[in-house]
Amino acid sequence: MTNAFEHDAIRAQFPTLTQQVDEQPLxxxxxAATSQKPQSVIDAMSHYYQFDNANVHRAAHQLSARATRSYEAVREQVKSFINSARIEEVIFTHGTTESINMVAYGISDQIKANDIILVDTAAHHANIVPWQQLAKRTGAVIKPIPLNDELSIDTDAFDELLKLAPKLVAISHVTNALGTINQVESLVKRAKTAGALTLVDGAQAIAHFDVDMQKVDCDFYVFSGHKMYGPTGVGILYGRFEQLDQLTPMLTGGEMIKTVSFAGTEFGSLPNKLEAGTPAISAVIGLGAAISFIKSLPKEHTRQHEQSLLIYLQQQLAQLGDITLYAANPNNIGAVAFNLANEHHQDVGILLDQQGIAVRCGHHCAMPLMQHLALKGCCRASIGVYTNKQDIDQFISALNNVKELLL
Ligand SMILES: Cc1ncc(COP(=O)(O)O)c(C=O)c1O
Known part of the structure; x- marks a missing residue:
């Protein structure tokens, strides 16, 4: 585990965490819904607005040159962070949702009626609904990929489905509702052997462990800045160059063109072709600061700290009694899903909030997974690099109060 001093120094970088809520420490x-932001991210964004505010790629003046340099430097940072082969493979979007929609829209021309699209049953709605829309437009057929007892993708059932020669496979790296992990390298390999395109939703993975595009080897990988200590409003669409280049741009307009006349328009090349309009410049700069923050962490210590905290959280919840845990596997990442006896998850959430505890309660944008579990919803406690043992103890003590009040 990260030693106490080191961890205190990491936590001290997050100003929001020093506040009280209802006179109790937050x-x-x-x-997992959104991470808090370190001061360096807040400062980087504010520096851009204070000193360099200008549009990118457009003007001859120095502010624009500075803004463009900072913006493009983050593309280099992302390239190295995820080990993509080419800089053009890194597209700035507004988040995971937009990234997946861009792929689902962009491949419409490559999909025909009755083509099969396999989708992870435990996926976030962002990785379900765009494929359903694609299916509506093209006549393709969505098939959910069954889950095993640990609520990860069932590899035997997956192999069976691959015999249907699907056109595309869309899976989660780490599920947002449960924190279960899928062995994406092996799943992608099997899908590719079956001739499918692959998209991996890395929104819940990217902040917790190294993600290497050469190892995952998928066609598309997507994530959001705000779940990795960066700001809202920015995300990444990584795509293998040949696949990305074939996508029909979902957004068209300025920035993404080579020539425009009323006789017709010629699109520019990657990455600009997929970045129409003024981007979220300050958010991209904030994302760069978030990557620098992650890279500054003592990697092995941080992972070990997060993993032992998660296991501690799972154990403390199990010991509390009257708690149902959902797929609380020791190798899960970042989150624990639970319900208290037959109590409504929202009631539990409100009573926890009154004690300064912020957890998420609901269907977690994963209704098909809730249907699989025969649940209306559940509570989810999720951790980050700043979480400490006192947080878990405060939470367990508050949940015990809720239990005494309700049961
Ligand atoms: C696994 C997963 N995919 C997609 C999303 C959607 O991300 P965003 O709302 O940033 O677009 C989330 C957000 O919770 C998520 O956890």
């Missing part, structure tokens, strides 16, 4: 266990 206990933020909702990192």
């Amino acid at each position: 206990c933020y266990l909702d990192t």
Whole structure:
């Protein structure tokens, strides 16, 4: 585990965490929804607005040159962070949702009626609904990929489905509702052997462990800045160059063209072709600061700290009694899903909030997974690099109070 001093220094970089809520220390266990931001991210964004505010790629003046340099430097940072082969493979979007929609829209021409698209049953709605829309437009057929007892993708069932020669496979790297992990390298390999395109949703993975595009080897990988200590409003669409280049741009307009006349328009080349309009410049700069923050962490210590905290959280919840845990596997990442006896998850969430505890309660944008579990919803406690043992203890003590009040 990261030693106490080192961890205190990491936590001290997050100003939001120093506040009180209802006269109690804020206990933020909702990192899977959005992480808190270190001061360096806040400063980088504010520096851009204070000193360099200008549009990118457009003007001859110095502010624009500075803004463009900072913006493009983040593309280099992302390339190295995820080990993509080419800089053009890194597209700035507004988040995971937009990234997946861009792929689902962009491959419409490559999909025909009755083509099969395999989708992870435990996926976030962002990785389900765009494929359903694609199916509506093209007549393609969506088939959910069954889950095993640990609520990860069932590899035998997956292999069976691959015999249907699907055109595309869309899976989660780490599920947002449960924190279960899928062995994406092996799943992608099997899908590619079956001739499918592959998209991996890395929104819940990217902040917790190294993600290497050469190893995952998928066609598309997507994530959001705000779940990795960066700002909202920015995300990444990584795509293998040949696949990305074939996507029909979902957004068209300025920035993405080579020539425009009323006789017709010629699109520019990657990455600009997929970045129409003024991008979220300050958010991209904030994302760069978030990557620098992650890279500054003592990697092995941080992973070990997060993993032992998660296991501690799972154990403490199990020991509390009257708690149902959902797929609380020791190798899960970042989150624990639970319900308290037959109590409504929202009631539990409100009573926890009154004690300074922030958790997420609901269907977690994963209704098909909730249907699989025969649940209306559940509570989810999720951790980040700043979470400490006191947070878990405060949470367990508050949940015990809820239990005494309700049961
Ligand atoms: C696994 C997963 N995919 C997609 C999303 C959607 O991300 P965003 O709302 O940033 O577009 C989330 C957000 O919770 C997520 O956890």
